[in-house]
Amino acid sequence: MTFAEFQKHIRTSQKDFYRETLANHRDVIRVKKEGKVLVNLEKIFGATLKLSNQKGFAAMSMRDLSRETGLSMGALYSYFNSKDEILSMLQEQQRAFTKKFLEEAIEGEQAPRKKLGAAVRAHLYLSEVMQAWFYFSYMEAKNLPDAEKSSAVKSERFTERLFTDILESGRECGEFHQVDCRLTASCLKAMLQDWYLKRGKYASRGVTVERYAQFLLEMIESFVGRQSYENSG
Amino acid sequence: MTFAEFQKHIRTSQKDFYRETLANHRDVIRVKKEGKVLVNLEKIFGATLKLSNQKGFAAMSMRDLSRETGLSMGALYSYFNSKDEILSMLQEQQRAFTKKFLEEAIEGEQAPRKKLGAAVRAHLYLSEVMQAWFYFSYMEAKNLPDAEKSSAVKSERFTERLFTDILESGRECGEFHQVDCRLTASCLKAMLQDWYLKRGKYASRGVTVERYAQFLLEMIESFVGRQSYENSG
DNA sequence: GTCTATATACGGATAGAC
DNA sequence: GTCTATCCGTATATAGAC
Numbered sequence: 001m002t003f004a005e006f007q008k009h010i011r012t013s014q015k016d017f018y019r020e021t022l023a024n025h026r027d028v029i030r031v032k033k034e035g036k037v038l039v040n041l042e043k044i045f046g047a048t049l050k051l052s053n054q055k056g057f058a059a060m061s062m063r064d065l066s067r068e069t070g071l072s073m074g075a076l077y078s079y080f081n082s083k084d085e086i087l088s089m090l091q092e093q094q095r096a097f098t099k100k101f102l103e104e105a106i107e108g109e110q111a112p113r114k115k116l117g118a119a120v121r122a123h124l125y126l127s128e129v130m131q132a133w134f135y136f137s138y139m140e141a142k143n144l145p146d147a148e149k150s151s152a153v154k155s156e157r158f159t160e161r162l163f164t165d166i167l168e169s170g171r172e173c174g175e176f177h178q179v180d181c182r183l184t185a186s187c188l189k190a191m192l193q194d195w196y197l198k199r200g201k202y203a204s205r206g207v208t209v210e211r212y213a214q215f216l217l218e219m220i221e222s223f224v225g226r227q228s229y230e231n232s233g
Numbered sequence: 234m235t236f237a238e239f240q241k242h243i244r245t246s247q248k249d250f251y252r253e254t255l256a257n258h259r260d261v262i263r264v265k266k267e268g269k270v271l272v273n274l275e276k277i278f279g280a281t282l283k284l285s286n287q288k289g290f291a292a293m294s295m296r297d298l299s300r301e302t303g304l305s306m307g308a309l310y311s312y313f314n315s316k317d318e319i320l321s322m323l324q325e326q327q328r329a330f331t332k333k334f335l336e337e338a339i340e341g342e343q344a345p346r347k348k349l350g351a352a353v354r355a356h357l358y359l360s361e362v363m364q365a366w367f368y369f370s371y372m373e374a375k376n377l378p379d380a381e382k383s384s385a386v387k388s389e390r391f392t393e394r395l396f397t398d399i400l401e402s403g404r405e406c407g408e409f410h411q412v413d414c415r416l417t418a419s420c421l422k423a424m425l426q427d428w429y430l431k432r433g434k435y436a437s438r439g440v441t442v443e444r445y446a447q448f449l450l451e452m453i454e455s456f457v458g459r460q461s462y463e464n465s466g
Numbered sequence: 467g468t469c470t471a472t473a474t475a476c477g478g479a480t481a482g483a484c
Numbered sequence: 485g486t487c488t489a490t491c492c493g494t495a496t497a498t499a500g501a502c
Binding site for chain 4: 469470471472479482
Binding site for chain 2: 494495496497498499
């Protein structure tokens with residue numbers, strides 16, 4: 001899947017996730033009309049990501065958020081009970097998103113090499129479209145309440161496990177070299193994360209997401225692969 | 234240099250940097266006796282790192298800091314003029330530290346392969362000893378005032394440039410393959426950063442800093458090298 | 467030099483009008 | 485549903501005693 005295809009695919013699903021967020025928090029959201037809620041949730045989430053990524057969630061005041069969204073303090077508080085709840089809602093959406101698209105991306109593929117390519121591309125494309133979200137999630141993870149924090153760690157481990165499994169299956173069927181799969185997956189993940197953590201750097205250097213994907217796959221391939229990598233893209 | 238050697242080396246230099254911090258801020262530090270200042274600066278910096286890394290610098294209150302250091306609010310404010318100034322002082326020290334030890338580590342080496350090994354090890358060892366500091370610097374970078382932020386970016390670029398230069402010199406003398414050196418250096422840096430950003434993960438898996446260094450060098454070597462990597466100690 | 471006590475401002479959250 | 489006005493806790497920073 002190319003980035004353009006992926007982008008189109010994801011834009012259409014985005015509304016569904018806001019609907020799900022609404023469903024999960026129907027008890028605290030006091031506004032009745034669904035259309036209204038979806039529009040305002042998107043405003044609130046967008047503004048939260050923007051402001052938090054500039055100066056951190058803790059430093060963002062509710063008055064800042066009010067100004068940025070154009071909603072009054074009172075109006076804001078009819079969508080959640082506390083500032084921290086915004087954090088939880090955002091995290092919840094992000095986790096669902098990531099899980100869905102990563103699993104979807106690899107489910108068609110059988111060969112480890114192809115699976116790896118699909119998973120790496122899916123992760124990069126996803127974090128490209130949702131950059132603000134991924135950045136936020138990474139930077140604010142330690143500020144989450146305990147319950148949320150353990151969910152976040154679980155989600156991290158899920159992603160890493162996914163890559164480890166692909167590498168291990170490749171090793172077992174002889175397609176890949178004998179390497180430490182878990183450590184390799186861990187390093188791969190670090191490089192995937194760098195894409196959304198330092199996006200400004202890559203943008204200013206004119207590195208596209210597809211170029212970065214290709215580069216990562218070449219590097220991993222040179223390390224684990226028995227033959228040169230072919231672009232499955 | 235092994236990690237044990239490095240650790241010993243660095244501990245002895247640490248005091249010098251507190252002395253330098255004092256010298257740079259003599260005008261705002263109202264306490265006269267040098268010994269007193271050095272002890273308390275270390276307390277303040279240590280506590281700031283501990284508390285900030287738990288819940289973020291913005292969420293750390295001066296009362297928290299007072300409790301943690303055992304100094305009263307009034308006493309604290311005789312070492313700086315504002316909370317933000319603690320941030321600046323920490324950043325300043327960290328930058329000086331990193332620059333010194335990275336340059337020192339590679340200055341003896343000539344061959345690109347050896348230089349790379351020395352630089353990678355130095356960076357990992359440094360971030361191992363100063364983990365709290367590196368973590369803090371990464372996480373709080375965006376909260377710095379503008380002047381400090383540009384210094385931080387400059388320092389980041391310096392480090393990356395150092396690795397890029399090593400890779401390029403290796404390519405020029407035919408020791409390394411034709412690869413995109415800047416992108417390779419960027420990815421290498423991402424993996425180096427992961428070591429201090431996810432230290433808990435690596436600790437719980439029993440990965441030592443020397444093992445991680447060796448692993449990174451093997452991976453980079455398989456990508457850029459024409460021959461297998463030899464452990465340079 | 468360090469303490470306690472306090473000035474002053476800003477934060478999150480809510481009540482009640484419209 | 486959304487607004488304005490306000491409560492009240494907590495934050496940073498400082499004054500002044502010892």
